[in-house]
Amino acid sequence: MAPNDSATSPTAPAGQRGPARLAARYGVPVAVIGVAAVTIGLVPALAASGDPDLPEVTAQELVEKIAASETDRFSGTVKVSVDLGLPSFGGLDLSELAGSLGAEGEGGKGGTTATPEEKLTSLASGTHTLRVAGDGPDRQKLTFVDGADEYSLIRDGEQVWAYDGSTGEALHTRGESGGTAKGDRPADDHASGMSPKELATQALDAADETTRVTVDGTTSVAGRDAYQLALSPKDSGSTVKAVRIAVDAETGTPLKFTVAPAGGGKAIVDAGFSKIDFARPAAGTFAPPKDAKITESDRLGPREAPGSGDHAKAPKDAEAALNSLPGPLAGLASADGTEVHGKGWASVAELTFPEGEGLPTGGSGSNAPAGLSLDSLGKKVKGDFGTGTLFSTRVVNALVTEDGRAFVGAVTPEKLMEVAGK
Numbered sequence: 001m002a003p004n005d006s007a008t009s010p011t012a013p014a015g016q017r018g019p020a021r022l023a024a025r026y027g028v029p030v031a032v033i034g035v036a037a038v039t040i041g042l043v044p045a046l047a048a049s050g051d052p053d054l055p056e057v058t059a060q061e062l063v064e065k066i067a068a069s070e071t072d073r074f075s076g077t078v079k080v081s082v083d084l085g086l087p088s089f090g091g092l093d094l095s096e097l098a099g100s101l102g103a104e105g106e107g108g109k110g111g112t113t114a115t116p117e118e119k120l121t122s123l124a125s126g127t128h129t130l131r132v133a134g135d136g137p138d139r140q141k142l143t144f145v146d147g148a149d150e151y152s153l154i155r156d157g158e159q160v161w162a163y164d165g166s167t168g169e170a171l172h173t174r175g176e177s178g179g180t181a182k183g184d185r186p187a188d189d190h191a192s193g194m195s196p197k198e199l200a201t202q203a204l205d206a207a208d209e210t211t212r213v214t215v216d217g218t219t220s221v222a223g224r225d226a227y228q229l230a231l232s233p234k235d236s237g238s239t240v241k242a243v244r245i246a247v248d249a250e251t252g253t254p255l256k257f258t259v260a261p262a263g264g265g266k267a268i269v270d271a272g273f274s275k276i277d278f279a280r281p282a283a284g285t286f287a288p289p290k291d292a293k294i295t296e297s298d299r300l301g302p303r304e305a306p307g308s309g310d311h312a313k314a315p316k317d318a319e320a321a322l323n324s325l326p327g328p329l330a331g332l333a334s335a336d337g338t339e340v341h342g343k344g345w346a347s348v349a350e351l352t353f354p355e356g357e358g359l360p361t362g363g364s365g366s367n368a369p370a371g372l373s374l375d376s377l378g379k380k381v382k383g384d385f386g387t388g389t390l391f392s393t394r395v396v397n398a399l400v401t402e403d404g405r406a407f408v409g410a411v412t413p414e415k416l417m418e419v420a421g422k
Contacts, residue, residue, distance in 0.1 A: 059214050062229050063204065063213070074276060077274045078195065079128070083394065084125065133286075135280055139286045161292075203243050210234055210345055213229065222272075224248055240395070245258075348407050348419045350420075378392070387401070390417075407419060
């Protein structure tokens with residue numbers, strides 16, 4: 001099935017429901033539907049040999065099909081692969097380091113192995129197999145499958161558990177609709193963002209006039225026929241080539257989410273079902289085993305990191321870029337001001353450090369491990385901005401200049417230096 005052409009200012013076909021009505025009925029952000037107004041094509045994709053032969057559909061119709069999907073009863077297996085291309089240094093894999101830094105806190109202090117921080121942060125890199133199940137908005141289960149050992153995050157209304165199958169221990173908390181005490185987010189919320197549906201919703205919600213949305217053929221996922229929706233940048237400079245969402249042709253449920261890098265090669269993020277069943281899961285699914293050793297707790301999820309509130313008003317694009325950086329570059333979070341250049345895929349956040357101090361470059365007194373210099377992780381560059389150090393991954397690049405500024409974005413190094421030199 002060949003991809004369709006994209007129009008820049010389509011209008012909805014007669015008889016279709018309006019964005020506000022769809023959003024209100026299904027609880028979908030208005031932007032998920034509103035993006036259809038200015039960015040997607042109306043020309044339907046055509047079938048090609050070897051692809052599922054499905055009825056023609058436009059990108060706008062497919063976006064609305066996702067929004068109207070009422071699938072909240074299901075079970076299945078999801079494979080998640082994340083390759084941010086974080087650098088290694090002296091045998092130290094910084095993707096592992098980022099996870100270990102994120103896992104610091106109260107994990108393991110409660111006399112139980114069931115604390116979830118390590119499992120949750122492991123999703124930031126590598127390949128993982130998850131079993132998932134849902135029965136309505138308040139009952140979910142996510143199980144990390146690691147050989148013979150399994151680890152589950154379970155929610156049943158107010159009840160939330162983290163269960164370690166290798167030891168039989170479970171951490172339990174109670175809160176309104178699965179929330180936790182003291183304003184913390186429930187642990188399962190941290191993991192649910194890696195499901196194809198959550199990832200698809202986030203991508204569509206972020207789409208704006210800088211995004212081209214098209215139907216990119218048909219495919220088969222977990223034995224089900226699906227359309228492929230593609231989101232790609234209209235302008236050059238982004239490190240992302242396209243985001244592709246496989247949408248179940250019958251239910252409108254996103255079955256697979258893939259982020260392809262502009263530089264080619266392995267996907268940055270690839271999350272998709274290998275098995276899925278839309279039947280209602282068994283009632284006993286949403287509770288730990290009866291013989292589990294339960295430890296009561298006032299929280300399961302990690303608290304917000306100290307100082308994280310300092311940038312609560314930072315633009316969403318800037319926060320996303322900062323959160324994608326490896327652990328040793330967390331010093332960027334200490335910057336005073338944030339200004340965003342451009343918007344959408346090629347936006348760049350400019351940050352200014354206190355009193356022009358810049359990012360710490362040595363291991364001592366910084367967020368880097370002992371003996372690990374941040375200078376060694378980047379390379380010295382020169383341009384119209386002066387001199388600085390460039391830190392690169394497959395997705396996010398950061399330029400720290402010697403005059404105390406930092407430029408961060410999911411853009412190419414060339415684009416970053418161009419913005420810094422203006």
